[in-house]
Amino acid sequence: MIFSAGLLLVTCGIVFITVLLVKVFNYKQQAKCKVNTLQDDSSPAAVVEPEVLIVGAGVVGSALAAVLGREGRNVVLLERDMSEPDRILGELLQPGGFHALQELGLEAALDGIEAEAMHGYVVHDLHTGSNVVLHYPKDAEGRVQAGRAFHHGRFIAGLRREAQKQETVTVIEATATRLIEEHGVIVGVQYKAKDGEGTQHLRASLTVVADGCFSRLRRSLVNESVVVSSHFVGVLMESCPQFQ
Numbered sequence: 529m530i531f532s533a534g535l536l537l538v539t540c541g542i543v544f545i546t547v548l549l550v551k552v553f554n555y556k557q558q559a560k561c562k563v564n565t566l567q568d569d570s571s572p573a574a575v576v577e578p579e580v581l582i583v584g585a586g587v588v589g590s591a592l593a594a595v596l597g598r599e600g601r602n603v604v605l606l607e608r609d610m611s612e613p614d615r616i617l618g619e620l621l622q623p624g625g626f627h628a629l630q631e632l633g634l635e636a637a638l639d640g641i642e643a644e645a646m647h648g649y650v651v652h653d654l655h656t657g658s659n660v661v662l663h664y665p666k667d668a669e670g671r672v673q674a675g676r677a678f679h680h681g682r683f684i685a686g687l688r689r690e691a692q693k694q695e696t697v698t699v700i701e702a703t704a705t706r707l708i709e710e711h712g713v714i715v716g717v718q719y720k721a722k723d724g725e726g727t728q729h730l731r732a733s734l735t736v737v738a739d740g741c742f743s744r745l746r747r748s749l750v751n752e753s754v755v756v757s758s759h760f761v762g763v764l765m766e767s768c769p770q771f772q
């Protein structure tokens with residue numbers, strides 16, 4: 529009797545584990561292979577449903593896509609404009625950011641963009657004509673740490689290049705117009721392709737919104753409105769004699 533009950537328990541256990549494994553396998557297969565069929569227009573382009581859908585190929589989106597792609601993750605990167613950005617911002621990668629880039633294995637994003645090593649700041653006193661040099665702190669080996677200065681757009685282009693190198697990363701030039709929510713869960717986005725008409729839907733196991741500080745999608749996630757508390761003016765200096 530005890531032997532039969534034990535046998536029954538073992539059999540049930542094996543059946544349970546088998547069912548569980550089949551479900552996990554099916555889930556993984558679905559995550560990798562499911563084809564998106566939700567389209568609002570008659571466009572024949574069907575995109576394979578990715579594991580991760582990233583909106584925005586800026587600093588965050590491009591770096592994330594590159595790293596996940598390198599791990600073999602199926603990623604779709606949705607960016608409204610894939611041409612090289614021409615904005616004055618994000619020209620200086622501080623030493624901490626540079627280390628993070630190295631740790632992510634994305635240093636190649638700096639290749640061929642004339643990135644300059646920066647070891648600190650120089651404050652120019654116009655009244656006395658003197659310069660005050662402020663070095664970055666030293667590292668564990670006693671060397672002054674370094675950051676990198678560059679043209680922001682060329683750096684972004686470099687990060688996007690690293691993402692596009694990955695076979696499992698697909699880039700779609702399109703604007704995400706809204707998040708798709710089901711039962712309180714974000715399951716994908718609605719988007720409008722740059723060279724297409726109408727809108728399409730793309731679903732994914734995970735949706736990452738990395739569309740920058742002027743995000744339209746953030747509005748549907750949080751109630752607070754964005755407060756612009758300061759302004760930034762960029763000055764382009766050519767053949768600057770104070771360069772050190």
Ligand SMILES: Cc1cc2nc3c(=O)[nH]c(=O)nc-3n(C[C@H](O)[C@H](O)[C@H](O)COP(=O)(O)OP(=O)(O)OC[C@H]3O[C@@H](n4cnc5c(N)ncnc54)[C@H](O)[C@@H]3O)c2cc1C
Binds near residue numbers: 583621622
């Ligand atoms: C004036 C200024 C100066 C700065 N200077 C520095 C600096 O010197 N050093 C530094 O480290 N940081 C600096 N920063 C901060 C830095 O620029 C940001 O932290 C960084 O760019 C944020 O990265 P992100 O990927 O979140 O957004 P972004 O880099 O802005 O990328 C967002 C991307 O999303 C895309 N996108 C937006 N909406 C959609 C949509 N609906 N569908 C599809 N794509 C979309 C955009 O085209 C863009 O490519 C500065 C910021 C500003 C404003």
